[in-house]
Every structure is written in structure tokens, then in C-alpha cells.
Amino acid sequence: MKTSNKSSRRWIRIICVAVLVLSLLAGCGGNESTTNSGQDDTSSRNTAQEGKPFKITIMTQTFDADPAPADSPVIQAMEEYTGVDVDINWVPSTSYDDKLNTTLASGSLPMVVLAGSKSPSIISACRAGAFWELGPYLKDYPNLSKANPVILYNSSIDGKTYGIYRGRDLGRNGIVYRKDWLDNTGLDVPKTIDDFYNMLKAFTYDDPDKDAKQDTYGMVVTKYNGPFKIMLTWFGAPNEWGDDGSGRLVPSFTTDEYMDCLKFWKKMYDEKLINQDFAAVDPGKWNDPIYAEKAGVKVDVLDDAGRWEDQFKKAGISAVVDVIGAVEGPKGLRNLPTSGYSGMYLVSKSVKTEDDLKKVIAFLDKLGDKEMQDLLGWGIKDRHYKLVNGEIEPITDLPADIAREVHGTNQLLTYIPPENAMPRAQSELRKKASQTMKENEKIIVPNPVEPFVSQTDTYAKKGQQLDNIIEDARVKFIAGQIDENGFKNAVEQWRNTGGDKLIQEVNELYEKYKDSMPTMDNTSNSTTISQ
Structure with missing residues (x-):
């Protein structure tokens, strides 16, 4: 010393x-x-x-x-x-x-x-x-x-x-919502995608804050596409890349499950269950409608629950906040992990x-x-x-x-x-959020190419351009500016711009490293390394 x-x-x-x-x-x-x-x-x-x-x-x-x-x-x-x-x-x-x-x-x-x-x-x-x-x-x-x-x-x-x-x-993602609003509508805690939809609809049309005004909506979203990617896993889509059934990896946006999720988002948009300006909202202002008591749901990191709780208390608002890890879809309970x-x-x-x-x-x-x-x-x-x-x-x-x-x-x-x-000493809500994160680790869907997409030559040269093609088409589909054929045209543009080459490079790396790829054990849902 x-x-x-x-x-x-x-x-x-x-x-x-x-x-x-x-x-x-x-x-x-x-x-x-x-x-x-x-x-x-x-x-x-x-x-x-x-x-x-x-x-x-x-x-x-x-x-x-x-x-x-x-x-x-x-x-x-x-x-x-x-x-x-x-x-x-x-x-x-x-x-x-x-x-x-x-x-x-x-x-x-x-x-x-x-x-x-x-x-x-x-x-x-x-x-x-x-x-x-x-x-x-x-x-x-x-x-x-x-x-x-x-x-x-x-x-x-x-x-x-x-x-x-x-x-x-790993299991940080989930749903944070106004439990007092849910109680006011008489609904139970959502367990399925349909239940989740019903909660958003009730938060939009059933006066969840009991002020006799139709001035609220279900879920606040921004131009950040994280919530969409989380919900993709609920619908059974792969995390970014998945096996097409032949042992070959394909991007998530080429799957039927992706389109199912996209249609669900369009339904939420058309019924005004989400904010209509989502494509222009800065993620830094994501919580503003929550704190203004205009929206009651956010799909993102569960840490937000504690921040909501603190902010409501600071503002003197009597709100009850709660969390859900995931809701069940066609393939059961699934969730998007962080890296x-x-x-x-x-x-x-x-x-x-x-x-x-x-x-x-x-x-x-x-x-x-x-x-x-x-x-x-x-x-x-x-x-x-x-x-x-x-x-x-x-x-x-x-x-x-x-x-x-x-x-x-x-x-x-x-x-x-x-x-x-x-x-650290923390509220019961924060303890529940932490416990939910742990439980989420049992249902995460690993991305098989998480480590090496960025290491391909094509993505190093054209990654941002390729990502923008799909992201632009996603937003336009939700907003009703293109239909399903328009989205398919965007996928074809992605392929011709370098996407097919990227698929080839990704699969070459996948074949090289797949023996060390993390997989989900179908019986225990525990994360393992295949041998």
C-alpha cells in the first residue's frame, strides 16, 4: 500500500x-x-x-x-x-x-x-x-x-x-404499462398477443384515466424500431436471421411471421392504438406521452418501470406501473434478447x-x-x-x-x-422488473449471426444502405403508403443492391461457426451451446 x-x-x-x-x-x-x-x-x-x-x-x-x-x-x-x-x-x-x-x-x-x-x-x-x-x-x-x-x-x-x-x-426487454389503467378498464393482465391488442384498444377507447374524455391511446412508439423487433419474436419470426427449413439462413423480413407482425402494426396504426407520428418522434422524447398521461404502454427495456415510478411520484401523479416479460404468440412465449x-x-x-x-x-x-x-x-x-x-x-x-x-x-x-x-435497496416494482428480466432469459431467441454480420465484406460496404431499404418499407407499410406487394418490391430491391451477396456471405460464416452457435434447448428452454 x-x-x-x-x-x-x-x-x-x-x-x-x-x-x-x-x-x-x-x-x-x-x-x-x-x-x-x-x-x-x-x-x-x-x-x-x-x-x-x-x-x-x-x-x-x-x-x-x-x-x-x-x-x-x-x-x-x-x-x-x-x-x-x-x-x-x-x-x-x-x-x-x-x-x-x-x-x-x-x-x-x-x-x-x-x-x-x-x-x-x-x-x-x-x-x-x-x-x-x-x-x-x-x-x-x-x-x-x-x-x-x-x-x-x-x-x-x-x-x-x-x-x-x-x-x-439478456432478458431486459418487455412491456411496461399502467396497471391502474388496466384495472379501470376491467381487463386482466395480458397473456397473449390478442390480450395485448385488447389492452391497447381499451387504453384508446375505454377512458382508462376516467376523465370522461377520449384523450389517451395505447402504446407510444418512436422512429426507433426496437419495439417492432421485440414483437417480431412474439409472432414467431427469427431474431434478425433464421433457418428457412433447409439449413440455410435468411433475413427475418423474408418470413411469413414478419409479415404477420407487420400487418398487426398496420392494424394498430389504422385504429390509432399507437401515435400517428411515430416515424418522426425522437427516441429521446419517448416517455413524454407517458408522463403526460396520454399513453399507457411502452415495449422496450423493463428498466423503464422504475423511471416511470420515480417520475410519477415526483409529479404527484397517483399511477400504478407494472411489467410483463412477453405475451404468448403462435410459437409460445418468446422474447428478443439484448446483445x-x-x-x-x-x-x-x-x-x-x-x-x-x-x-x-x-x-x-x-x-x-x-x-x-x-x-x-x-x-x-x-x-x-x-x-x-x-x-x-x-x-x-x-x-x-x-x-x-x-x-x-x-x-x-x-x-x-x-x-x-x-x-441495492429498491422498490417492489424494480425488484419485479429485475426478476422478470431473469425469467425472460428462458425464452430468448438468439440471433445466430449476431457476431459476424458486421464482419462480412458486403455489410461493411453497404450495410447502412441495405438496412435503410427495409426500414423505409416497414414504416411505409405501417402508415399505409405501400401494400404487401410494395414491401415485396423493397425486399427485391434489397436483394439486387447487395442483399443476395450478403446472404451468401452470412451463410458461409454460419457454416464455418455454427457448431459454436448458441441454441435454445426445446425441453428446458435454457440457453446452451450446441456441441
Whole structure:
């Protein structure tokens, strides 16, 4: 631990670190097992005990103007726990991509680098050998071996795992709605697509807010096509790409199920169950009609339920909000997953040896321990948060210098395994939303080509143009500007513009990597990797 006598505040920080470290070590006496079995290198913890901590350099993003400094007691406690000397280069999120590209071009990379996405520069760097392939090592580590196979697949490049993803909920999508409105109409909670339609119709025509005016409508949508893609899975359509029955993958918009969903949306539009200006509405204003009590349903991320609840309370509106994971369609309960991750940590070849690589992976693995998820996620008990009935309550009125000690530290977490930390105190609605996300993971429909469409030559050159053709036709069909033949003409235009070539390239990659593709187990609905 680095010490200094510059100020009494410095000593206070050191005492906090010492107390935390002692409690962490006391609570994990057998924690030597957290390093991977069978390694013949000296563990970073043992190295630390010899007075020679292994040093790891990290470049990651921050959303705070004043990220945690190197002498933060939180950072120091992490170093003590992992036995690693960490040098973090915090880069503002607004300029992170530019900084990453500049760093990649320089050829002088930190040992651990956050890649916010699988950008062309990251894909090229991985193919050029700038980063270690990590996939073969993960099974040897107690936390990383629990990585979700769907998310590993989604974050892969050329069928290989180069990064340790920062996990997010796969089952995050669903329905958020005004339960008090539903009760006012006398309807039960929707279980099927027909029930969902009936709810939207009642919210539009049955005076759900009981003000004796027909001034509400069912579902608010914007020019963002996420809700449509979620509902496609309800109708049985594949997630972006699916098997046409012959083993060949085709785009979702070429299927009958896609057209069924498209017709349903046109019906909602024609009956004014959704806002008529949806194609021009900025997604940033999505919740405005909800807060104005003009619309009662939103199909998007379930996190919104808590935001609705907070906003209604703040405005003094007596509203009851609830969530539904999905409604049943012709193929049962199905839902659209997220990609499951927000960036991933890559290990560069500035780590010269396999022994050192294992030390870096061991460090990243330990960040999944409960002690580290608590520390980096919330800070130090009674300094940054209170523990009330086993739940975290952040201290909101901290002095700026103490608040800074934990700024951005959660960006280091991969959340593998997920939610290993103590829970934050939250409302019953937020708890239900979180539980619904977990249950949704049993019904998600994986995208078989999630990892590699962006890696095809055609999509790299014409992807945006191809996407725009279909998206424009989708909006025009819903608004009644084209009919089914008009949509088929748009699909034909897509094919002639490069779509057929894209289908060929996607299927070539599919044949190459399909043995590692995540599939749904038909008996348990659990996500598995086919062997």
C-alpha cells in the first residue's frame, strides 16, 4: 500500500483501506481457490506477499469528469485484494472511441483495453494479432468459467473469444404499462398477443384515466424500431436471421411471421392504438406521452418501470406501473434478447508471456468475486454507503472528494457472474422488473449471426444502405403508403443492391461457426451451446 503524510485526510483514507482489506481477507480465508487450477505460474497474490506486486495497465472509459484517483481507498483496496498494482488510464466516454483508435494506431497498447464495440478497427487489430485469444483459458477460472455462452458468442470475433465482456441483462426487454389503467378498464393482465391488442384498444377507447374524455391511446412508439423487433419474436419470426427449413439462413423480413407482425402494426396504426407520428418522434422524447398521461404502454427495456415510478411520484401523479416479460404468440412465449454486454476487456500482446497473461486473467476473474463487486460497485461500507437489512443504500450527501473515490470504479466490473454483489435497496416494482428480466432469459431467441454480420465484406460496404431499404418499407407499410406487394418490391430491391451477396456471405460464416452457435434447448428452454 502506498503511503503519504501530506495530510490528515490521507491517513483517514489509509485507515479505511486497512479496515476494508482486513474485513475482505477475513471473509475469504480460502480465496486462494479463486485463481485458476493447474496454473504453474506464481499467483499475483503470492507475488504481492513477496513485496513484488504484478503491475497491470488498463485503459477504460469514465462517465465522470473526476474519476477515482490512484490513491482512492477503493482502488487501493482492490489492489490489496487482488495482489496487483493497477495503473488506470480513465478516458472520458465522449472521446473514448477516438482515443482507442489513436492508441491502436500507435501500436503502444496498455495491457488491458476496453473495447466499447466490435468496431472495424478492433476487428482488424484482433485479426492482426494485437490481442490474445482468451477463450481457451476461461474454463480454468472460477468466475469467468460462468460466463454466459450466448454473450460469449455475441461478443466473439471470427468465432473466437478475444474479450471478457461486461455483462448486461439478456432478458431486459418487455412491456411496461399502467396497471391502474388496466384495472379501470376491467381487463386482466395480458397473456397473449390478442390480450395485448385488447389492452391497447381499451387504453384508446375505454377512458382508462376516467376523465370522461377520449384523450389517451395505447402504446407510444418512436422512429426507433426496437419495439417492432421485440414483437417480431412474439409472432414467431427469427431474431434478425433464421433457418428457412433447409439449413440455410435468411433475413427475418423474408418470413411469413414478419409479415404477420407487420400487418398487426398496420392494424394498430389504422385504429390509432399507437401515435400517428411515430416515424418522426425522437427516441429521446419517448416517455413524454407517458408522463403526460396520454399513453399507457411502452415495449422496450423493463428498466423503464422504475423511471416511470420515480417520475410519477415526483409529479404527484397517483399511477400504478407494472411489467410483463412477453405475451404468448403462435410459437409460445418468446422474447428478443439484448446483445448481453456493454463492451469487453481485451488483453493486448504487450503482455509478453502466457504466464503473465494468466496473471492478468486471474486479476479480471477476481473482479467477479462478491468482495470486488461490492467494493467497485458501491465503495466502502459506512463511507460511501450504508447497509440496511442486507441491502445497499448509497450515501447521497458525500463531500465531493469522498464521492470521487468511487467515481467510475464500476466500469472495471464485468459482472461475471452477474449480480454477485449485495443488492441495492429498491422498490417492489424494480425488484419485479429485475426478476422478470431473469425469467425472460428462458425464452430468448438468439440471433445466430449476431457476431459476424458486421464482419462480412458486403455489410461493411453497404450495410447502412441495405438496412435503410427495409426500414423505409416497414414504416411505409405501417402508415399505409405501400401494400404487401410494395414491401415485396423493397425486399427485391434489397436483394439486387447487395442483399443476395450478403446472404451468401452470412451463410458461409454460419457454416464455418455454427457448431459454436448458441441454441435454445426445446425441453428446458435454457440457453446452451450446441456441441
